[in-house]
Amino acid sequence: MTRPKTESPATDFSVALLQQFVASGVRDVVLSPGSRSQALALAAAELERLGQLRLRVRIDERVAGFLALGLAVETQTPVLVITTSGTAVANLHPAVLEAHHSGVPLIVLSGDRPDELRGIGSNQTTTQPGIFGAAVQRTWDVGAPTGEPGEQDAARELARDAVAAAARGPVHLNLAFREPLSGAIGPGIGSIDPAEPVERAGISPTSIASAPGTVVIAGTGAGERAEEVARELGVPLLAEVSSGAHFGPQLVVAYREMLAEPEFGGAVRRAVVFGHPTLSREVPALLQRDDVEVVVVRGPGAEDYNPGHRVAAFVDAVAVEGDPAPREWAGRWVAASRSLVTTDDVAPDSTAGPREHAEAELAAVRTAVTRKSLAEAVWRATWPHDRLVLGASRLIREVDRTVPGKKVRVHANRGLAGIDGTISTAIGIALASDQKGTTRVLLGDLALLHDAGALLFGVGEPRPRIQVIVGNDNGGTIFDGLEVARSAGEGFDRVMLTAQQVSVESLAAAYGWSYVRVDTRGQLDQALTASSGPTIVEVPLPR
Structure with missing residues (x-):
């Protein structure tokens, strides 16, 4: 539906764009204030007033970028981050890089000058298209709206395309605006009909079965599936604390120490890797050994994890076939790990008298x-x-x-x-x-x-x-x-x-x-x- 126009094509385009983002499932917007992006900012504020989205405002674009990253991590849905032109856009680069390497859905909307003001030394103007390089899935450099028929439809199509592309990582919409940079948003903004959910194509899992000397390794972003696979295979689970899989009966906390031991790390012959392991030197050293077959389950990040370029197979998902391995292999790892992990918490002596017990608790x-x-x-x-x-x-x-x-x-x-x-x-x-x-x-x-x-x-x-x-x-x-x-x-x-x-x-x-x-x-x-x-x-x- 095309809404009544204002005196500002920038506002008309921005309202149509943001409304389609909401219709496509976006609920959170983070913005930093600026003149060139004012139409986007004021449209976002109005949509928040109508209860159609949640708006957060931060004066520092670097803070805004990482705030949007956190929102997207928790909600698992794309989040918009809006900035004005110039260095404001560049300040998003650290958050965009992190989103790129972690596969987090960020959508950057940057205000910019129109073509006639670029490349002539205009104030607060630089080359913004392509500023994020390979760290974004796609960049759109959108010309300044002029009020011509069809622009609102084009804005809606742009929003739909951006949400689809952001499923794989951050994207960048560089939006040029001419004066008047905004106008009053009238009462005709209307409600939004949510779009039909898009069904994603299913992933065909690769079958794996238990084999001697197998371990499951879980790095950041691995998720609960890593724990399920370790349990289904009946093998040790070497899960970093930020993996989302640091739990369950197969968990080996002292994996660093045990990978250095011949009877444990030396006996590994296959590693199934989920996520992005980064917290130890022992894990990449294991995966680079000639006698270890490495299977990596691809995560959402931009690069496949491949230490030493020795991965034998990359797969999108795994399905376990057959019975789990005998408990003896995983059981030895788990028992040895528990014996190695000590605590700084001191339990009071249960045989002590009341006074000694109280003194021990006070000392603790x-x-x-x-x-x-x-x-x-x-x-x-x-x-x-x-x-x-x-x-x-x-x-x-x-x-x-x-x-x-x-x-x-x-x-x-x-x-x-x-x-x-x-x-x-x-x-x-x-x-x-x-x-x-x-x-x-x-x-x-x-x-x-x-x-x-x-x-x-x-x-x-x-x-x-x-x-x-x-x-x-x-x-x-x-x-x-x-x-x-x-x-x-x-x-x-x-x-x-x-x-x-x-x-x-x-x-x-x-x-x-x-x-x-x-x-x-x-x-x-x-x-x-x-x-x-x-x-x-x-x-x-x-x-």
Whole structure:
């Protein structure tokens, strides 16, 4: 249906475009303000007023991009992110890259100058078509609407095509607008009839059967299917904590240590890989061995996982045939793993008298927090109705090598494994799941500072239940594990550690977040109870 026109072709086109996005299943829009994109922004605000979509506004485009990423991760549907022209578009590049390598459906709508204002030094004008290179599934460079008949129909067709393409990763619609850049949106905007759902073509699975020396490996994005296949095959499950498969009777938590042992890692002859493993060196080393057959189940990311270019087969899905392997193979892995995984939690002596028992409990709650006990406490506090987001730091590896199996939703930006956008992504996840529980994000101090702009909520913007738990060791101590760290001299700390002395409490106060400092395990357990609003929990840690 063609709605009545306004005095601005930019507004008419934008309303038709956004309404079709809603009809095609899009429900979330994130925007950063700007003049050239004002028609899109005002149309989005009107559609939100009518209850047709949810709008989030952020002044920093990099924050907006990762917020949209988090919304898309949680909802598993495309999310729109709207910016004006110039550097605003470029600031989306980190989020677009992460979406590309993780297969997350983002749709970028960037305002731009019309043809006659490009290439002549116009203000805030650069070459925006193709700015994301190969990181988007498709780019459209759309000429400025002029009010000619058929433009609203063209806008609707463009929205349908963009949603279809975004099923495989991010896309970019570069939209030129001429003045008048917007006009009043009248009462004739009307309701939206949802489009019929598009049925996706089915995937024909590849049959596999149990075989001696088989393991299932699950990296980020693997999902619950990895656990099902390991159970159906009756084989060990080596599942990273952000895989979505870190649970079940086949789970081997201490997989790093066991892959180094001849009777375990040395006996592996086939690996079935789901997702994108990134948290250890032992897994890619295993997959590059000449005596290990590697089968990779393709994920949504842009590149097939292929360490050493040694993968024997790439498949879209697997179906298990036959009976599971005898329990002896997986059972030895699981039992050995349990014997290797220790805990920092100290159980009181059940044979002690009442006074000794009380003293032991008091000593336990007064014990200083370590990275391991921090990982255990956060995991223990998180349940299926909650969400856990892990930043790229030492802490995600501590969680991965420490925590037992539990079926909870865990996310980490492991497409490119950068520290940028961690809080923004977590806030997007929290906004999309706010009625379900608390979102906790565990990260280091540098990841906090890198995304400090994410802490800003504009007036009227929703504030979800989220805890940002900062393991503060005053710098990038993850680099202490590099081989060069012992020999690099004093310059190492300056260029790699990058120590900082920011007052996290003052930072929290400046952005209106609640703040808690934790020094003992008792304080930590108390702080991790559900918060009513955005809270930063600072946990000082030694280097």
